[in-house]
Amino acid sequence: MPLYVNCPHCEHPQIISAPRRGKAIFCRQCGWVYQTSKQAATVRPLAISTMSELDQRRSGGGRVFVVEV
Helix, strand or coil, X not given: CCEEEECCCCCCEEEECHHHCCCEEXXXXXXXXXXXXXXXXXXXXXXXCCHHHHHHHHHHHHCCCCCCC
């Protein structure tokens, strides 16, 4: 069953499939990384150990998706 979550950094909504639960996920909007819980519908940001890792995670492939409400 899919999980409907919001990014903890920018509140961008995202649908997470069952096999992706508990894994690191890149936000499509801001490029930051977060992790979903396997049991509950909660998310938490992942720690960053170095500045180069921050740059790699922030880039997110260079794509930004804008969602109009």
